[in-house]
Amino acid sequence: MVAPTAAVRLEVYDRDQWCCVSCGARDQLQFQHRRRTGMGGSRIEVAVADGLASCPTCNPAYEHEMQTAALFHGWKVRSWVKQPELVPVFYVPEMSWWRLTVTGERYELSPARVGAFMAEVYGEEWEAWGDRLRELGVFR
């Protein structure tokens, strides 16, 4: 696994306002790789859009009990996605969707644009994850 540089880690935590994107916790933040790592060859710029601030509870859960939610909300990205910056991210502390840039900024997206971006990357699979989460009662 390739560890992010200290600079990338700081950039990601700053962008994410020093709280876990999926629960808002501020303690013991961890650098969360949106893509499964070990693929090699990623540029440093990509690492910024590929990283999120996460907490020790949420981070491991993205691969397990929170997997569908993590994919739907952009906290995890399918390993074949070459440009993680194309997959919007839902920030629970702000209850809003954002697009990440390769240079460490983010900008807010309307729900309609989120749907368009997700459809472009994942096709109908993204809607299916949403349906699954509604079945599970994850959405209030």
Ligand SMILES: [Zn+2]
């Ligand atoms: Zn968390």
